[in-house]
Amino acid sequence: MTGSQIEIQIIAVAVAVACALPGVFLILRRIAMLSDAISHAVLFGIVIAFFVVEDLASPFLIIAATATGLLTVALVQILDRTKLVKEDSAIGLVFPALFSIAVILVSRYAGNVHLDTDSVLLGELAFAPFDRFEIAGTDIGPRALWLIGGILILNITVIVLFFKELKLVSFDPALASALGISPVVVHYLLMTQVSITAVGAFDAVGSILVVALMIAPPATAYLLTDDLRRMIVLSGLFGVMSALSGYWIAHWMDVSIAGCIASMSGFWFAVAFTLAPRRGLLAAAIRRRKQKKEFSVYMLLIHLFSHEGLPEAELECRMDHLTDHLAWSPNMAEKAVEEAVDRGLVVRDNQHLRLTKKGVDQARAAMVDWAPGGYVAS
Amino acid sequence: MSLMQIVTSLFTDYTLRTVALGAGILGIVSGALGAFAVLRRQALLGDAISHTALPGIALAFLITGSRAAFGLMVGAAIAGWLGTLAVMAIINKSRIKQDSALGMVLAVLFGFGLVLMSFIQRLPEAGKAGLDKFLFGQASTMMTEDVVTMAVAGALALIVMALFWKEFKLLSFDQDFGASMGFPMRVIDILLITLLVVAIVIGLQSVGVVLMSAMVVAPAAAARQWTDRLGVMVVLAAIFGALSGVCGAVISSLSDRIPTGPAIVLCISTIVLLSMLFAPNRGLLYNRLRAARRRRDLSVEALLIDMLELARQHKDSGHPHSADTLRTMSYRPEGIDHSLQELRHHGWADLTADGLWFLTGKGQTRAMELLQNLGNKA
Numbered sequence: 198m199t200g201s202q203i204e205i206q207i208i209a210v211a212v213a214v215a216c217a218l219p220g221v222f223l224i225l226r227r228i229a230m231l232s233d234a235i236s237h238a239v240l241f242g243i244v245i246a247f248f249v250v251e252d253l254a255s256p257f258l259i260i261a262a263t264a265t266g267l268l269t270v271a272l273v274q275i276l277d278r279t280k281l282v283k284e285d286s287a288i289g290l291v292f293p294a295l296f297s298i299a300v301i302l303v304s305r306y307a308g309n310v311h312l313d314t315d316s317v318l319l320g321e322l323a324f325a326p327f328d329r330f331e332i333a334g335t336d337i338g339p340r341a342l343w344l345i346g347g348i349l350i351l352n353i354t355v356i357v358l359f360f361k362e363l364k365l366v367s368f369d370p371a372l373a374s375a376l377g378i379s380p381v382v383v384h385y386l387l388m389t390q391v392s393i394t395a396v397g398a399f400d401a402v403g404s405i406l407v408v409a410l411m412i413a414p415p416a417t418a419y420l421l422t423d424d425l426r427r428m429i430v431l432s433g434l435f436g437v438m439s440a441l442s443g444y445w446i447a448h449w450m451d452v453s454i455a456g457c458i459a460s461m462s463g464f465w466f467a468v469a470f471t472l473a474p475r476r477g478l479l480a481a482a483i484r485r486r487k488q489k490k491e492f493s494v495y496m497l498l499i500h501l502f503s504h505e506g507l508p509e510a511e512l513e514c515r516m517d518h519l520t521d522h523l524a525w526s527p528n529m530a531e532k533a534v535e536e537a538v539d540r541g542l543v544v545r546d547n548q549h550l551r552l553t554k555k556g557v558d559q560a561r562a563a564m565v566d567w568a569p570g571g572y573v574a575s
Numbered sequence: 576m577s578l579m580q581i582v583t584s585l586f587t588d589y590t591l592r593t594v595a596l597g598a599g600i601l602g603i604v605s606g607a608l609g610a611f612a613v614l615r616r617q618a619l620l621g622d623a624i625s626h627t628a629l630p631g632i633a634l635a636f637l638i639t640g641s642r643a644a645f646g647l648m649v650g651a652a653i654a655g656w657l658g659t660l661a662v663m664a665i666i667n668k669s670r671i672k673q674d675s676a677l678g679m680v681l682a683v684l685f686g687f688g689l690v691l692m693s694f695i696q697r698l699p700e701a702g703k704a705g706l707d708k709f710l711f712g713q714a715s716t717m718m719t720e721d722v723v724t725m726a727v728a729g730a731l732a733l734i735v736m737a738l739f740w741k742e743f744k745l746l747s748f749d750q751d752f753g754a755s756m757g758f759p760m761r762v763i764d765i766l767l768i769t770l771l772v773v774a775i776v777i778g779l780q781s782v783g784v785v786l787m788s789a790m791v792v793a794p795a796a797a798a799r800q801w802t803d804r805l806g807v808m809v810v811l812a813a814i815f816g817a818l819s820g821v822c823g824a825v826i827s828s829l830s831d832r833i834p835t836g837p838a839i840v841l842c843i844s845t846i847v848l849l850s851m852l853f854a855p856n857r858g859l860l861y862n863r864l865r866a867a868r869r870r871r872d873l874s875v876e877a878l879l880i881d882m883l884e885l886a887r888q889h890k891d892s893g894h895p896h897s898a899d900t901l902r903t904m905s906y907r908p909e910g911i912d913h914s915l916q917e918l919r920h921h922g923w924a925d926l927t928a929d930g931l932w933f934l935t936g937k938g939q940t941r942a943m944e945l946l947q948n949l950g951n952k953a
Contacts (some may be wrong), residue, residue, distance in 0.1 A: 297841050
């Protein structure tokens, strides 16, 4: 690995973690789409500020762009308040308008400075190491690393300091205001974080990666845990995994790094979506199968119990009758009986079925559990 | 170029005519179908569909090796449709909410699209350039056959919309009622989304994947301000969409440094802004003016009654009083002079020679009418 490869990976990891942290609260508060709006709208601030200061490296750019992010959120809120449009439409109206102005300004007036429409969306992580940060002539690393590193530290600090407030506002805003924590202030604190992160990451990785990294890693973590602290840590972890796996795939295939990182963040989500221990598709399918088996055994017990010792028992308590009476397929009947025999609940005598003592007890218990008011047929 | 010249060249200039036609068609279709999306609070679904179309376009190019609009549109449509299904699956099968699912699918698949685009850019074949036009749209690359494809696809979508009008209306306003009437609401839902996918795909070449969502949301949001009827809203949205499409295409054609997509989006954003300000009954400015007029009318009426009450303290119901006396009685003292002038204008009150105000006979009758109305209401 060359020095610049290592630098790129460090930047990618820093971006990923910096995005994942505020992302956790975005998805918990169901406002994830605001990250899409903000990350597009900040371009407007960057462009306007660029025309004023004419220097892409100016810190003024970052301030102006962050302010635009907040402006977007405020505009969405104002539009929503007028009741003329719903909130989702408001988001869909505000950011395309701001983004369009920015794109026109960029392609019309700034075509020859390196602020072009492609890098706006994609960013070019591969070039990040070439833009060095120098103090008094000494090279102290890529500029992007310092910027995004600073934002990462800021995000960690905010979450550590205001953990209680963020948590409370995310889960119970009414209680938060009753306790004197203003949900509005906390909302704008979070939005400031999102905006400044979007601005910092924008430069290096483009707006789309920002959205992917703010939503996918926290969503992945959300499938794995119910604990907020654990979710934050896991989000960061998935961010790191996306950044590193994405970087190497992009490296091997010689394609867009930002695109690969975004794709990998989706890949890890897909993995968790299918394989998560309790909430994954697979776990759910296994659980359903188990429940189905359990239920069919009990059905069998109750069926036998309610006919045993009666005149029709000879007809009812037979293997082949299960397919008629319970509408089971022969295969399913076979499985249910097998399971019940294994558990020592039923004795099978060729076609005839009979409950054991244990089977009778379980059937009785099951009917007490399930029957309304505990009614048991004798 | 003068306005006249632009209008003439719309009919004579081949490129401009093609471009304007294409943009007009996209505006009609996305406007009409966007109306349903906005009413169903699915405004941001359009954003997800248009972004996920990108990998579809890239894959279609890789498979067919051609840039013909039809193949790319089919690829885009399939990808957009699959993206929507992915969003639905995530929402239905996990605890991830709609906003996160939309944002994640959008960003991840767009990222994947960028990966494919960067891969295509390295291919040696000629004709690879041009796919990046799909990011922000470049209507000037449109050919007559592209426009024909768009027109046919768009017409089909609109015909299906007309055929299933009642079903889509049910879906938008009362899904549960529809289900209880025995309509297969899930199928209708998927059909409507499929039409939305078609509408979005039609616009990709002119507007681009990044901003196409605005063409779904904005015409409908503007149309919503002018009417409460679905039919009128759909027609208006189609008109607004077409208007902004043609205007944007013309503006963009005036300079090769203005991308078409942002130009169209700014046109439709202007229409939205004007609608939100001036539309009767809902417009913000309209309502403010109406409220001001009501306030004025009310204070005029209140003054009329005050004057009658005051004069009744004397024997003569035309007894004059000074403006200052009336002012002390008024609930809105600052408006008293204006209200008096208004009364005089109607011939309800007049000035005596020494500058005191009295009710005319007509004014007394009017005041009595008002009192009677108030009495009836109470």
